[in-house]
Amino acid sequence: xxxxxxxxxFPYLLWILIFTVVPLLLVAFFALTAYDSNGSLYFTxxxxxxxxxxxxxxxxxxxxxxxxxxxxxVFIRSLLIAMVCTxxxxxxxxxxxxxxxxMEIEHRRGSNILLFLLxxxxxxxxxxxxxxxxxxxxxxxxxxxxxxxxxxxxxQFLYNDFGIGLGMVYNYLPFMVLPIYSVLxxxxxxxxxxxxxxxxxxxxxxxxxxxxxxxxxxxxxxxxVLMPAMTTxxxxxxxxxxxxxxxxxxxxxxxxxxxxxxxxxxLSIVLLIFVLLSMQIVARNTDPDADEGGLVA
Amino acid sequence: MKRKLxxxxxxxxxxxxxxxxxxxxxxxxxxxxxxxxWGGFTLDWYVKLFHNSEILDALKTTLIIACSxxxxxxxxxxxxxxxxxxxxxxxxxxxxxxxxxxxxxxxxVTGIAxxxxxxxxxxxxxxxxxxLAHTAFNVPYAILSIMPKLRQMDIHLYEAAQDLGxxxxxxxxxxxxxxxxxGILTALILTFTLSIDDFVISYFTAGNEVTTLALxxxxxxxxxxxxxxxxxxxxLFVSVLILLVIVNLRTSRQFSRRRKTATPGxxx
Amino acid sequence: MIxxxxxxxxxxxxxxxxxxxxPHIIECLNLTKSFGETxxxxxxxxxxxxxxxxxxxxxxxxxxxxxxxILGGFEEAxxxxxxxxGRNLLDLPPYKRQLNTVFQRFALFPxxxxxxxxxxxLNIKKRPAKEIEQxxxxxLRTVDLEGYETREIDxxxxxxxxxxxxxxxxxxxxxxxxxxxxxxxxxxxxxxxxQVELKQMQRDLGITFVYVxxxxxxxxTMSDTIxxxxxxxxxxxxxxxxxxxxxxxxxxxxxIGESNIIxxxxxxxxxxxxxxxxxxxxxxxxxxxxxxxxxxPEDIDISEPSEDLICGTxxxxxxxxxxYEMLIESDGGFEWMVQSTDKAAAGSRVGLRxxxxxxxxxxxxxxxxxxxxxxxxxxxxxxxxGGEGDE
Numbered sequence: 001x002x003x004x005x006x007x008x009x010f011p012y013l014l015w016i017l018i019f020t021v022v023p024l025l026l027v028a029f030f031a032l033t034a035y036d037s038n039g040s041l042y043f044t045x046x047x048x049x050x051x052x053x054x055x056x057x058x059x060x061x062x063x064x065x066x067x068x069x070x071x072x073x074v075f076i077r078s079l080l081i082a083m084v085c086t087x088x089x090x091x092x093x094x095x096x097x098x099x100x101x102x103m104e105i106e107h108r109r110g111s112n113i114l115l116f117l118l119x120x121x122x123x124x125x126x127x128x129x130x131x132x133x134x135x136x137x138x139x140x141x142x143x144x145x146x147x148x149x150x151x152x153x154x155x156q157f158l159y160n161d162f163g164i165g166l167g168m169v170y171n172y173l174p175f176m177v178l179p180i181y182s183v184l185x186x187x188x189x190x191x192x193x194x195x196x197x198x199x200x201x202x203x204x205x206x207x208x209x210x211x212x213x214x215x216x217x218x219x220x221x222x223x224x225v226l227m228p229a230m231t232t233x234x235x236x237x238x239x240x241x242x243x244x245x246x247x248x249x250x251x252x253x254x255x256x257x258x259x260x261x262x263x264x265x266x267l268s269i270v271l272l273i274f275v276l277l278s279m280q281i282v283a284r285n286t287d288p289d290a291d292e293g294g295l296v297a
Numbered sequence: 298m299k300r301k302l303x304x305x306x307x308x309x310x311x312x313x314x315x316x317x318x319x320x321x322x323x324x325x326x327x328x329x330x331x332x333x334x335w336g337g338f339t340l341d342w343y344v345k346l347f348h349n350s351e352i353l354d355a356l357k358t359t360l361i362i363a364c365s366x367x368x369x370x371x372x373x374x375x376x377x378x379x380x381x382x383x384x385x386x387x388x389x390x391x392x393x394x395x396x397x398x399x400x401x402x403x404x405x406v407t408g409i410a411x412x413x414x415x416x417x418x419x420x421x422x423x424x425x426x427x428x429l430a431h432t433a434f435n436v437p438y439a440i441l442s443i444m445p446k447l448r449q450m451d452i453h454l455y456e457a458a459q460d461l462g463x464x465x466x467x468x469x470x471x472x473x474x475x476x477x478x479x480g481i482l483t484a485l486i487l488t489f490t491l492s493i494d495d496f497v498i499s500y501f502t503a504g505n506e507v508t509t510l511a512l513x514x515x516x517x518x519x520x521x522x523x524x525x526x527x528x529x530x531x532x533l534f535v536s537v538l539i540l541l542v543i544v545n546l547r548t549s550r551q552f553s554r555r556r557k558t559a560t561p562g563x564x565x
Numbered sequence: 566m567i568x569x570x571x572x573x574x575x576x577x578x579x580x581x582x583x584x585x586x587x588p589h590i591i592e593c594l595n596l597t598k599s600f601g602e603t604x605x606x607x608x609x610x611x612x613x614x615x616x617x618x619x620x621x622x623x624x625x626x627x628x629x630x631x632x633x634x635i636l637g638g639f640e641e642a643x644x645x646x647x648x649x650x651g652r653n654l655l656d657l658p659p660y661k662r663q664l665n666t667v668f669q670r671f672a673l674f675p676x677x678x679x680x681x682x683x684x685x686x687l688n689i690k691k692r693p694a695k696e697i698e699q700x701x702x703x704x705l706r707t708v709d710l711e712g713y714e715t716r717e718i719d720x721x722x723x724x725x726x727x728x729x730x731x732x733x734x735x736x737x738x739x740x741x742x743x744x745x746x747x748x749x750x751x752x753x754x755x756x757x758x759x760q761v762e763l764k765q766m767q768r769d770l771g772i773t774f775v776y777v778x779x780x781x782x783x784x785x786t787m788s789d790t791i792x793x794x795x796x797x798x799x800x801x802x803x804x805x806x807x808x809x810x811x812x813x814x815x816x817x818x819x820x821i822g823e824s825n826i827i828x829x830x831x832x833x834x835x836x837x838x839x840x841x842x843x844x845x846x847x848x849x850x851x852x853x854x855x856x857x858x859x860x861x862p863e864d865i866d867i868s869e870p871s872e873d874l875i876c877g878t879x880x881x882x883x884x885x886x887x888x889y890e891m892l893i894e895s896d897g898g899f900e901w902m903v904q905s906t907d908k909a910a911a912g913s914r915v916g917l918r919x920x921x922x923x924x925x926x927x928x929x930x931x932x933x934x935x936x937x938x939x940x941x942x943x944x945x946x947x948x949x950x951g952g953e954g955d956e
Contacts, residue, residue, distance in 0.1 A: 005383035005465065009381045011376070016392075022414060024410050095306060118314070121315065123538070126496065129318060133317050134332065231404070231406070234497075238518055265409070268409055453670065453672035456637070458685075461737065464660055
């Protein structure tokens with residue numbers, strides 16, 4: 001293509017400098033500075049001291065209990081919840097993606113409308129949809145009323161791990177199904193026939209052919225669920241009743257409530273580094289041509 | 298039997314996905330203000346909605362921001378994509394991996410980073426910062442929607458256009474843009490959706506002067522959500538549904554005649 | 566001498582020699598071009614006569630497509646000059662050049678139908694609608710696709726797309742049509758048909774065609790002039806008959822048609838030693854003793870083995886329709902290909918008979934361009950030294 005067209009990329013280079021590179025550098029900058037009483041900036045490591053030091057809180061998991069600094073505690077809990085939620089999304093989403101892909105492969109129809117229905121909820125405000133779960137799950141809500149018909153409940157769904165986990169799975173499930181579907185649907189039916197022809201029973205076909213081939217989709221699904229689940233502050237805010245602290249809420253409060261930009265930025269930097277590192281691990285496992293590829297896959 | 302089990306499974310998944318939406322829609326017709334108890338059918342909330350200036354203002358802001366940031370970011374992305382595409386391989390890959398950064402950065406951090414940028418250069422928070430922030434997060438998505446189409450294009454088309462007398466500008470307008478139109482359409486729909494749906498980035502960059510629908514809902518959600526919001530969401534949901542169905546039908550008809558590509562609407 | 570203002574880019578007379586006196590529409594001088602480390606063109610010079618069918622022929626990577634793309638304006642030459650009707654061409658962007666291109670894979674606009682594709686260039690030039698319609702119809706008639714106006718591009722076959730690509734170019738009435746391997750995407754039968762049609766079209770339109778191909782048969786069938794290229798150098802320029810009958814080096818001989826290339830030794834004029842036999846020939850002695858001897862398979866006759874002939878054993882015989890193609894292992898250990906209407910049985914001993922003027926002597930060093938002396942059959946090489954003061 002013509003060299004003169006290269007000039008068209010120059011405004012964009014300036015744009016990513018201003019709106020991608022500089023803002024991220026500013027986060028690092030604010031993590032290492034604070035305002036003194038005169039309103040001028042000075043260098044400080046207080047932000048990172050607050051993140052890695054500070055009060056310790058008991059962290060218990062699977063019967064173990066350790067004393068950890070507050071934010072490390074929050075960080076690990078957020079990661080665990082996000083991982084459980086990602087796993088649930090995968091367990092629920094994979095079969096759904098496979099069934100849809102099979103419909104497309106075998107009948108060449110039906111899956112389009114299903115895909116459409118899958119993304120359609122995103123057109124209703126996520127906050128509102130999450131909020132609607134309150135009506136369903138409240139002690140006097142619709143689900144508990146239903147359970148009451150059988151003399152069960154009321155069950156406490158909200159303001160605990162269950163409520164938050166459900167909110168996350170609900171919000172992020174489509175992001176797991178879509179990439180897995182888009183990989184599965186490309187598997188050629190003759191490949192499955194070949195596997196069967198070579199003596200693999202349906203379970204083996206699934207384990208030895210379909211699952212390995214869908215790895216890029218699974219990895220990209222994990223990518224698309226784990227990070228937002230780990231950093232959300234809306235879902236714990238709504239379904240946790242404001243009492244539940246995850247890393248997203250912790251950061252949000254530093255900026256919007258305590259106005260401690262230094263600690264907030266230090267937390268953001270730690271979170272960002274963690275996220276980029278885990279992305280790196282995932283990226284190394286996906287195929288190299290995906291780097292400039294589309295959005296869904 | 299197995300097929301029925303599969304179908305049952307899918308139905309359960311979709312019930313899970315649509316249960317809260319159904320609840321929302323049903324309770325927008327609820328005469329009682331309770332979010333759980335049914336108090337009879339009413340259209341009151343829909344009537345009141347059109348007199349509620351707080352909600353209507355938020356809706357207006359949301360739509361203006363979504364439309365303008367979708368248009369600006371897509372137009373900008375089209376030109377940028379052509380420029381990036383013309384870059385030599387190594388530079389192109391570098392630019393594309395920087396383009397991917399906002400994609401892999403959590404929204405929370407993107408929002409905070411943009412807030413710090415505006416704070417640092419002393420820009421007053423309001424409509425302008427909100428629009429800039431939305432455009433900032435939309436541009437990479439627009440580029441990622443358009444770039445694959447451009448890469449599929451036969452590069453000789455651009456040369457053929459020039460050969461036939463087009464200046465570079467004419468060649469872009471008359472050949473490249475029509476050729477990557479499906480990608481541009483995807484980019485428009487995607488950026489519009491992302492912008493309408495965005496809460497996190499608006500939360501950090503809107504300030505106190507302007508408010509979007511998502512911000513309004515968030516401030517209400519802590520107390521109790523006004524059923525008028527349910528009514529508004531129902532209206533928006535239904536109109537989007539109708540719009541997407543029309544777009545999908547039209548494009549799939551066009552495309553099945555011309556070539557077999559995914560319809561742009563189906564992506565979003 | 567008085568020069569007009571701004572005429573400094575105009576070259577008033579040719580800097581390249583030409584015996585025929587036909588005007589040159591394009592002249593290229595010392596073109597060089599590199600892509601990164603690779604030198605694709607190493608300083609080539611040639612001219613194109615008005616209304617001729619000129620073919621740039623060579624294996625892939627020889628620089629033929631790059632040369633064409635420089636003419637079209639899609640590639641910038643690193644150094645050198647190109648003049649078009651005496652005016653500098655290289656300063657013009659592609660859209661201002663009076664040349665049109667037929668691209669390798671057609672490059673038809675998929676979002677436009679046949680009519681709009683062909684009308685594209687005229688629309689850009691804002692010609693009146695009535696005129697556009699007439700010209701498009703005429704162009705479609707020329708390529709034999711009347712009535713296809715409203716077809717979509719993806720409803721066309723490869724051959725039809727090819728014709729539309731040509732129509733789209735010629736409708737602009739270019740003085741020169743550039744064709745980049747235009748038949749490469751077609752099947753064999755279609756290719757043969759299109760060869761004849763293209764030649765016919767060129768005559769009818771009365772314009773210059775510059776054609777790029779790696780297919781020697783295509784080049785021989787259609788061209789008035791062939792330029793054989795290799796590794797960024799011109800190897801030979803001439804009519805198809807010149808190039809076939811008098812290849813200037815072993816590469817050209819091998820590339821154009823089938824050839825037997827046998828090492829030989831030449832100690833004096835008009836006598837060459839092959840396989841230990843002294844044979845009369847018509848060429849003068851080359852600067853070096855060691856030479857390549859080229860003999861076309863169809864110039865060899867089969868005869869009874871005898872003392873004064875090169876003899877060998879028939880390895881294989883294949884019937885090719887008009888003739889038999891035989892591979893013969895000579896006593897000297899070389900494999901000879903012979904095409905003859907006479908047949909010899911496999912395993913039999915035969916003698917190879919050919920006349921003095923069937924023997925073509927090539928200096929081994931002729932592979933490099935430096936060997937192109939003033940006696941060259943080429944009409945282009947002297948260009949650089951040819952000098953300015955021709956006026």
